[in-house]
Amino acid sequence: MKLYHKVFKNRPDLSIYLENQEPLVSYCDELLGRLSSSQNMEELCEAKKSILKDFRDIYLFDLRNAEFPELIGHFKSEKEKRRFVGKKILLQDMVRYLGSIYKKYHTLIYENSSELPAIEMKKLAIDYNEIYQKAMDDYISAITYGRKHAITASFVLPSLIEQGLSTNLQNRLLFKSICSLPDDRNLSRPLDTEEQEYISAFLHNTRNFQFNASESYVMGKMYELFVREGVLKASAEMEMILTGVGHERQKKLTRTLNALLETNFARKEIRTEYLELMKDLFVKLNIRNSIMHGVGETFDYLNLGIVSIMFQLIWDIATCEIFKDEV
Structure with a gap:
């Protein structure tokens, strides 16, 4: 499921975890399949762009709809508080979606070819x-x-x-x-x-x-x-x-x-x-x-x-x- 109501909660150390992560895990597997099933560079490029577009849709949806635990601390305004929560949700979504997908994709590449892409950078x-x-x-x-x-x-x-x-x-x-x-x-x-x-x-x-x-x-x-x-x-x-x-x-x-x-x-x-x-x-x-x-x-x-x-x-x-x- 691409978009769903997420419930984030606090651990005792105040770090954040996602209580209902099953739909996320399932959708990440679907996104990973777009990368791993690409037959050529053009398809791979389109798959990468589609994943980034989906990530943007997911983050904007979560920004409006996700449940986030009440924050501890002082904020000068409600706007500052919302901005802080927005960053926390962005960080969680980025790691749970893009981070998870890319890590699994890179692992597949390495398992199949025993190497990851080499690049040549400017020699200074x-x-x-x-x-x-x-x-x-x-x-x-x-x-x-x-x-x-x-x-x-x-x-x-x-x-x-x-x-x-x-x-x-x-x-x-x-x-x-x-x-x-x-x-x-x-x-x-x-x-x-x-x-x-x-x-x-x-x-x-x-x-x-x-x-x-x-x-x-x-x-x-x-x-x-x-x-x-x-x-x-x-x-x-x-x-x-x-x-x-x-x-x-x-x-x-x-x-x-x-x-x-x-x-x-x-x-x-x-x-x-x-x-x-x-x-x-x-x-x-x-x-x-x-x-x-x-x-x-x-x-x-x-x-x-x-x-x-x-x-x-x-x-x-x-x-x-x-x-x-x-x-």
Whole structure:
């Protein structure tokens, strides 16, 4: 059953449990079947989107209809209290639906092939590929031996997601802007030598080309070019996506995961289902800080279900499934 009246209750330690979980478990098995029965990548992509859409319907229904135990503590207003309950229900639904489904799905993949998806990340001063492999080893150990936590994965996956999303959005903005440049005859002025070299490198030889300057300088040159030629309007958001730091009225906008998710460009490029999921996870629930600083007293933020959701996210970012179109 997709939608039903849930009854959440408190344990003595004030953690939350779902009293009537049987319909949930049954429906999760149905959703898992959509993934496991997919015959090709197109069907799998559609199955993933349908699950995220169903999750959104379920959460919005539970927000209005679920029974939740009376809260203990002081709230400044009824609105603050409702917002707090909404976050608790979102967390419960996210782990019980998406976390459970993805964990079982990943377990099936590993049992059938003895491996989980490998991705190649941008090599910087920090080797993100090594970090990813550490997280993967931890996760495989957890699902193989039935552990409740994959602690290394919990701590590093938010940073890997940020790095992967940042690189993809930057590349998409860069490529689309280059392709929108006027032809040589209609440029406001001829491209200088650096601009020609950078554009050629981005279009034809990105992996092997060694830039002779920092990212902020190279991308700054590109940003100035796009604004000069009318491809982009000057904005802190676009400058931040390309260079790492945007400037507007003596204020700086630094490229972070939350900042990226709030941009108009992200809304334009990312499928609604994925954008809502990432905002739920990293903005509403503030999972990154909850994991890093241990701010949750009544929920285990190292829960393996959250790790499963983050792994599925990083794989779908790497394969560009989260985006509306190809570039």
